[in-house]
Amino acid sequence: MASHSGVPRQKWWKIQWFSDDDTPEEKKFITKLDLILIPYLFVTYWVKNLDQNNLNNAYVGGMKEELGFYGNELIRLQTMYIIGAVLGQIPFLFVFTYWPMHWVIPGMDVCWGVATLLQYRANSFAEMAAYRFLVGWFEAAYFPAVHYILGSWYRGHEISRRGGIWYTGLPLGTLTAGLVQAGATQRLDGVHGLSGWRWMYIICAIVTIPIGMIGYFILPGTLDKPNKFLLNDHDRLIARKRLDKKGYKLQGSLKLHHIKQIMSSKHFWIVVLVDVLFWNAGINSGAFLLWLKSLKRYDSATVNEYGTIPPAMGIFFTLFANFSSDLLWGPVWAITFASGMNTLTNLILLIWNVPEPAKWFAYCNYGWSYALSSVLHGWVNNILRDSPEIRSFTLVFINIIAQSSTAWTGILAYPTVEAPRFLNGYSFSFSMSTSLIIGAHLLNLYLKRRRDPNATQSTPTADVEGSDDGSSQGQIEEGDQSKSLQSTQIKSVS
Structure with a gap:
């Protein structure tokens, strides 16, 4: 079979959903899993x-004037959410391999729905800040938990497409938030004495809480701690066999020696760096709305309606980046392309003194900054596929470090009082998006060298074998061999 970086197939140019080595029974199971898991994940992320x-x-849409937020309250509220999300993830560094995921995610979903509802009653900055902290806290485990679930059921070349469909919930959520606010402002403002923006929080909570409850029945959990409601014993047996034959480890519990092993791994810290660059490569999510408002041409409802354009385009960007990663050129070049488009966006806004259509183009293309998320985290899932303990810890840890960095970079780079031209912010995002391209290639180069037989001759335990996507996979040891640390399989995707 030819070597390539996507779905295993005889000819690299042949685009196909299933691998050539998938049996009819496996294809039937994959389809069933897709229809159960991916739509629900998409809805929850939306x-x-x-x-x-x-x-x-x-x-x-009116909160600024009603609550007197004329300083940097917006960016400070965004930061309170980030602080809650970062601190809320810390306990989950250790529990993913112990707690059933089909209980963790729905339980947190219901709680964040309640926290969302509470925001409708805020009458001061302090009160709103407390609610934003709670929303962040209860949303904390969701992102790494979903990636952990995807990595527990799918093979490496299958994750990005599913993750891409799931991740379109991000731009769709941004898009519909604008439509909900516009509708609430036009139709509900003043009803029962509540402003339109307060009604928006009530509407969001009414949608969120029931969807969280449904998750107790829909989410399949993981193979070692499955939800048996929709996937029967035969389904789980097929899933286990197809992963076993490709060397995926399916069971394990995080122990202290795993953490020591992770911290001594060089590629782990490169992954951390790349994830930090990813989280900081995009412009502030409110920059486009603040620019539109600064034009003084549109009322609040129109501003929110126009604000739906970038996330609508982001849906296409996300699908393109993730499907092309799995089906065409692999994660490194998918990251390169998406980051290149994001770099162009940042460059235009950094220059600033450009024709207005150029600014519209730039703002409408900032979705490339988040389009590659499932490509990157799917890659991490695949790199650590032989160790659920290390994989669970790593997915949470890199998210904590990367997301925590945005708590202070947002305040320093995008203070609200500098709107609409965030000179420092656009300069910062430009440097991050450029560095992300370099970081992705450095990570891939490092993994290639680690699996090179010439580079591992001095390591008796090194074993290079064919991987499930047609590239080579090497098993390497990180850290001091005298400590007998468990080797970690590393997969390079070029």
Whole structure:
């Protein structure tokens, strides 16, 4: 079979959904799993981002004037959410391999729905800040938990497409938040004495809480701690066999020696760096709305309606980046392409003194900055596929470090009082998006060298074998061999 970086197939140019080595029985199972898991994940991520982005829409939809937010309150509220999300992830560094995921995610979803509802009653900055912290806290585990679930059921070349469909919930949530706020402002403002932006939080909570409850029945959990409601014993047996034959480890519990092993791994810290660059490569999510408002041409409802254009385009960007990664050129070049487009966006806004259509182009293309998320995290899932303990810890840890960096970079780079031209912010995002391209290639180069037989001659335990996507996979040891650390399989995707 030819070597390539996507779905295993005889000819690299042949685009296909299933691998050549998938049996009819496996194809039937994959289809069933796709129809159960991916639509639900998509809906939950849509709701999550509907709840998360409604702050920006509420701000330009009347909250600013009603609560007297004329300073940097917006960016400070965004930061409170980030602080809650970062701190809320810390306990989950250790529990993913112990707790059933089909209980963790729905339980947190219901709680964040309640926290979303509470925001409708805020009458001060302090009160709103407390609610934003709670929303972040209860949303904390969701992102790494979903990637952990995807990596527990799918092979490496299958994750990006599923993750891409799931991740379109982000731009769709941003898009519908604008529409919900516009509708609430036009139709509900003043009803029962509540402003339109307050009604938006009530509507979001009404949607969020029931969807969270449904998750107890829909989410399949993981193979070692499955939800048996929809996937029967035969389904789980097929899933286990197809992963076993490709060397995926399916069971394990995080122990102290795993953490020591992770911290001594060089590629782990490169992954951390790349994830930090990814999280900081995009412009502030409220920048476009603030620019539109600064033009003084549109009322609040129109601003929110126009604000739906970038996330609508982001849906296409996300699908293109993730499907092309799995089906065409692999994660490294998918990251390169998406980051290149994002770099162009940042460059235009950095220059600033350009024709207005160029600014519209730039703002409408900022979705490339988040389009590659499932490509990157799917890659991490695949790199660590032989160790659920290390994989669970790594997915949470890199998210904590990367997301925590945005708590202070947002305040320093995108203070609200500098709107609409965030000179420092656009300079910062430009440097991050450029560095992300370099970082992705450095990570891939490092993994290639680690699996090179010439580079591992001194390591008796090194074993290079064919991987499930047609590239080579090497098993390497990280850290001091005298400590007998468990070797970690590394997969390079070129």
